[in-house]
Amino acid sequence: MQNQIEGRAYVLGDNIDTDQIIPAQYLTYNPSIPEEYRMFGKYALSGVPDDQAGLPKGHVPFHPPGGDGFVSAYSIIIGGKNFGCGSSREHAPIALAAAGIKAVVAEFYARIFYRNSVNGGYLVPIETQARLVDQVCTGDELAIDLTAGTLTNKTTGDTWQLLPLGEVAPIIEAGGLFPYAEKVGMLKR
Template sequence: MDSIIQGKAYVLGKNIDTDQIIPAEHLVYSLSDPEEVKLYGKYALSGVPVAEAGLPEGNTPFVADSSFESEYVIIIAGPNFGCGSSREHAPFALQVAGVKAIVAESYARIFYRNCVDGGFVIPYETSEQLNKSVLTGDELKIDVQNNTITNLTQNITYTLSPLGDVLEIVKAGGIFAYARQENLMA
């Protein structure tokens, strides 16, 4: 995992639930078939109603119609990101779509744990309401080691809450990979 994550932002509002992240009708694809796995990326965030997305243009799709991966690598969201059901497919779908990090005011506990336990994406928290100042398409740079996010488009830097041991678990590829790496299990 790189110590710098840089790319375009996709901005969402508050209370984005797991059915908005990956709608239930798209939970039918095989997790072991590479061609079907790509569909999780294609349909990531396809359940977010335009009115709730908090996007200035109001109709910016997360993944273009002809693609399986998003041009946006950092999600900026309000509080309670990942609420709803406990589906592990939600952070997986975001990872398949190319998301490297999510920066939110807060997370639903099970979604946060699924991000970390599966080693899918880095779930950063911030006390700032970044979804009020960052715009979809802004170029962002996260300094993973120093817990900062810089909006390169607007030339503003914000502090992120430290990840602690979470970073090492995500870097390892999930809780089981981390446990093997640290000789905590065979």
């Protein structure tokens, strides 16, 4: 796990569900096949309606024109309440990771999305008590310091406190549940 995560923000609203993160019609791809894994990145967030884009000026595409179409220009998602709700689709954090997302900062998560993110080592799900969707704009340059537990908006200079990762920190640090179990001697390969 990186203790420092930096990148551009992509801001979403409340109740972003797993069908919005990766619509069902793209679940035919197999994430264990590298070429098909890339397709999850291509279609990540393709189900998010325009009014969830987090900006009053309208929808900002997650894959801006001119990119490779698979990896987004954004690496940190700022979400609201209940991020990852809906079905227990483990493909949702895979899709975000395939698109280049390193962390999601939200007010709170649907439990299954949170555990799938941690257990698979796909991305770091971080919680905050601040309503960041009203204070951060898509495109802002952000810096997350997991050691200090802070999020800094390098564009505006604002800094917010993040909630500690707690008991999932060693799992995230190991790269997921299986690497963690192997590291602590619970699993031998």
